[in-house]
Amino acid sequence: xxxxxxxxxxxxxxxxxxxxxxxxxxxxxxxxxxxxxxxxxxxxxxxxxxxxxxxxxxxxxxxxxxxxxxxxxxxxxxxxxxxxxxxxxxxxxxxxxxxxxxxxxxxxxxxxxxxxxxxxxxxxxxxxxxxxxxxxxxxxxxxxxxxxxxxxxxxxxxxxxxxxxxxxxxxxxxxxxxxxxxxxxxxxxxxxxxxxxxxxxxxxxxxxxxxxxxxxxxxxxxxxxxxxxxxxxxxxxxxxxxxxxxxxxxxxxxxxxxxxxxxxxxxxxxxxxxxxxxxxxxxxxxxxxxxxxxxxxxxxxxxxxxxxxxxxxxxxxxxxxxxxxxxxxxxxxxxxxxxxxxxxxxxxxxxxxxxxxxxxxxxxxxxxxxxxxxxxxxxxxxxxxxxxxxxxxxxxxxxxxxxxxxxxxxxxxxxxxxxxxxxxxxxxxxxxxxxxxxxxxxxxxxxxxxxxxxxxxxxxxxxxxxxxxxxxxxxxxxxxxxxxxxxxxxxxxxxxxxxxxxxxxxxxxxxxxxxxxxxxxxxxxxxxxxxxxxxxxxxxxxxxxxxxxxxxxxxxxxxxxxxxxxxxxxxxxxxxxxxxxxxxxxxxxxxxxxxxxxxxxxxxxxxxxxxxxxxxxxxxxxxxxxxxxxxxxxxxxxxxxxxxxxxxxxxxxxxxxxxxxxxxxxxxxxxxxxxxxxxxxxxxxxxxxxxxxxxxxxxxxxxxxxxxxxxxxxx
Ligand code: IVH
Numbered sequence: 001x002x003x004x005x006x007x008x009x010x011x012x013x014x015x016x017x018x019x020x021x022x023x024x025x026x027x028x029x030x031x032x033x034x035x036x037x038x039x040x041x042x043x044x045x046x047x048x049x050x051x052x053x054x055x056x057x058x059x060x061x062x063x064x065x066x067x068x069x070x071x072x073x074x075x076x077x078x079x080x081x082x083x084x085x086x087x088x089x090x091x092x093x094x095x096x097x098x099x100x101x102x103x104x105x106x107x108x109x110x111x112x113x114x115x116x117x118x119x120x121x122x123x124x125x126x127x128x129x130x131x132x133x134x135x136x137x138x139x140x141x142x143x144x145x146x147x148x149x150x151x152x153x154x155x156x157x158x159x160x161x162x163x164x165x166x167x168x169x170x171x172x173x174x175x176x177x178x179x180x181x182x183x184x185x186x187x188x189x190x191x192x193x194x195x196x197x198x199x200x201x202x203x204x205x206x207x208x209x210x211x212x213x214x215x216x217x218x219x220x221x222x223x224x225x226x227x228x229x230x231x232x233x234x235x236x237x238x239x240x241x242x243x244x245x246x247x248x249x250x251x252x253x254x255x256x257x258x259x260x261x262x263x264x265x266x267x268x269x270x271x272x273x274x275x276x277x278x279x280x281x282x283x284x285x286x287x288x289x290x291x292x293x294x295x296x297x298x299x300x301x302x303x304x305x306x307x308x309x310x311x312x313x314x315x316x317x318x319x320x321x322x323x324x325x326x327x328x329x330x331x332x333x334x335x336x337x338x339x340x341x342x343x344x345x346x347x348x349x350x351x352x353x354x355x356x357x358x359x360x361x362x363x364x365x366x367x368x369x370x371x372x373x374x375x376x377x378x379x380x381x382x383x384x385x386x387x388x389x390x391x392x393x394x395x396x397x398x399x400x401x402x403x404x405x406x407x408x409x410x411x412x413x414x415x416x417x418x419x420x421x422x423x424x425x426x427x428x429x430x431x432x433x434x435x436x437x438x439x440x441x442x443x444x445x446x447x448x449x450x451x452x453x454x455x456x457x458x459x460x461x462x463x464x465x466x467x468x469x470x471x472x473x474x475x476x477x478x479x480x481x482x483x484x485x486x487x488x489x490x491x492x493x494x495x496x497x498x499x500x501x502x503x504x505x506x507x508x509x510x511x512x513x514x515x516x517x518x519x520x521x522x523x524x525x526x527x528x529x530x531x532x533x534x535x536x537x538x539x540x541x542x543x544x545x546x547x548x549x550x551x552x553x554x555x556x557x558x559x560x561x562x563x564x565x566x567x568x569x570x571x572x573x574x575x576x577x578x579x580x581x582x583x584x585x586x587x588x589x590x591x592x593x594x595x596x597x598x599x600x601x602x603x604x605x606x607x608x609x610x611x612x613x614x615x616x617x618x619x620x621x622x623x624x625x626x627x628x629x630x631x632x633x634x635x636x637x638x639x640x641x642x643x644x645x646x647x648x649x650x651x652x653x654x655x656x657x658x659x660x661x662x663x664x665x666x667x668x669x670x671x672x673x674x675x676x677x678x679x680x681x682x683x684x685x686x687x688x689x690x691x692x693x694x695x696x697x698x699x700x701x702x703x704x705x706x707x708x709x710x711x712x713x714x715x
Contacts, residue, residue, distance in 0.1 A: 132188030178245020642670025653690030
């Protein structure tokens with residue numbers, strides 16, 4: 001029997017190991033080789049099977065299982081790790097502006113190599129310098145053992161849990177691997193992801209990252225791997241640290257090893273055998289780098305042969321066999337013809353420079369964000385100015401400075417509020433600037449510029465779950481004039497929905513009967529969704545999923561929430577930590593543990609014209625969302641209004657409901673319930689039995705009542 005059991009277990013362990021190897025292989029095919037063999041759905045199937053087996057048989061757990069990429073718990077701080085081999089930096093070699101000889105420092109570097117090695121044709125590699133964060137990945141016997149940041153070069157932070165979340169980093173190696181392999185490389189944020197994240201931050205009124213390196217470093221500093229997993233980070237290797245395995249004679253051998261082990265590496269790596277070739281390769285990388293998909297600000301030059309590297313050795317900071325050549329960021333002067341104000345999908349008003357088009361770092365630039373009003377003032381940018389532009393992190397067009405000598409006489413400072421005439425340029429609605437934020441925002445719930453994003457949020461799964469209303473449908477509904485606000489969804493009929501054109505006028509694509517029916521059913525269900533879903537759906541600032549739940553716990557209905565106020569003693573709280581303190585909404589949210597900012601956002605919303613209009617329309621539509629988790633918690637302030645206010649009860653004997661249930665019921669009517677009788681007790685609620693407490697009550701002159709009399713007290 002035992003044997004059979006063991007054989008079964010062995011079979012299971014084999015299956016688990018097989019699944020891990022397979023998943024890791026498919027991961028590699030996808031991320032490193034860009035040549036997937038199976039569909040996402042098939043990958044998910046294997047993944048789920050492994051997850052289920054691991055849950056059932058925890059004895060086969062492995063922190064490097066592909067299912068454990070986001071498994072780590074949040075840390076208090078990072079452990080320190082001593083590097084096996086010192087993690088050095090490289091000496092920078094600059095391109096000097098207006099230098100007599102271009103690339104003079106680079107030429108000097110190569111000449112030094114020639115001199116120190118005593119030969120003319122030193123072979124060097126030339127590759128793009130990745131704008132990322134240096135990391136060391138240590139693989140022992142083919143398995144990721146730990147990952148660390150450079151730190152001071154001798155010790156760095158242990159960021160293993162964060163690194164596991166990065167899918168392009170293999171957790172175990174393929175092929176025949178060395179016993180010890182320390183891979184050095186960069187963790188970076190791909191250009192597209194960087195641009196999207198900055199756009200999102202701008203929308204949210206948050207400061208943007210200056211370059212992808214800061215964005216990656218910020219992500220890796222998170223102590224909670226779950227937050228890191230949300231950031232789109234990637235990895236490319238470019239070198240070797242500690243190593244125990246078959247000898248590697250040159251960089252090319254290292255590349256072969258990395259390729260067979262399935263570790264992604266930086267490309268292209270060009271090889272130069274002379275100064276002329278080196279200069280040509282560097283120039284080529286400068287022109288080609290904009291198509292790389294990651295930010296670069298230079299080229300790294302390294303001696304190819306490892307024996308020659310050893311001969312050259314190190315200075316105290318850096319190897320003598322490598323140099324980082326820094327490109328000058330390409331800058332262009334152009335005319336700033338106008339400043340327009342864009343309303344983002346979440347209502348943030350962003351000033352945008354309208355430029356005379358110029359070609360910079362690989363693309364033609366006609367517009368550049370000016371971020372916000374403060375930024376414009378700081379740089380003193382005016383319409384009609386000639387400005388210098390470059391791409392921030394070589395990606396996002398930005399105005400660097402004004403060429404003051406070229407300023408026309410009639411230029412005038414820009415004021416965002418004057419420019420837009422005090423109202424939202426998209427809808428004419430009110431705008432406001434929240435304390436502590438740099439951005440102005442349109443606060444109109446019905447602003448058409450925000451319609452699509454509001455409808456998407458409204459219909460999303462975690463909000464009202466109106467399936468079939470995703471981005472494309474929301475866009476079509478707004479563009480075809482069928483919806484201006486989310487509540488307009490409830491005015492749609494089958495006919496109009498079914499004939500909705502999701503395509504273009506030339507190539508129409510009907511939404512169709514079936515989908516129309518689905519939407520209408522989902523809308524019907526949405527009418528009866530609980531209060532917290534509705535609150536989240538409304539997209540009120542500061543009210544995310546959990547704040548919505550908390551608000552619903554404290555309010556029975558939308559109407560009671562809309563009429564709540566912040567307790568007076570908290571309203572005037574201007575102490576610096578006021579935002580962190582809990583605010584209370586009365587009269588219905590007496591012991592509300594709602595953050596002050598949330599409470600203020602709720603009040604502001606329901607006080608606004610837009611908020612009032614929403615309430616009116618909901619009444620017209622006959623929608624009255626109710627809380628499903630309403631749980632009144634009482635404290636002093638509202639007790640007086642309740643029938644048993646100020647009374648103390650003790651419960652004894654067998655009653656028509658359980659003791660706890662009765663306690664909650666009595667408390668909900670404003671009374672306190674105590675466990676033992678004293679002179680302060682007002683009533684002993686007694687059912688069948690309950691002898692000793694009755695005696696004590698009688699002795700102390702405490703009134704003994706039954707359930708019927710309790711009913712009497714409640715009126
Ligand atoms: S080779 C001894 N190659 O830039 C160090 N480094 O500014 C040899 N970097 O410390 C490093 N891209 O963290 C190398 N293609 C590349 C690189 C690269 C980015 C980083 C690396 C280095 C820093 C120096």
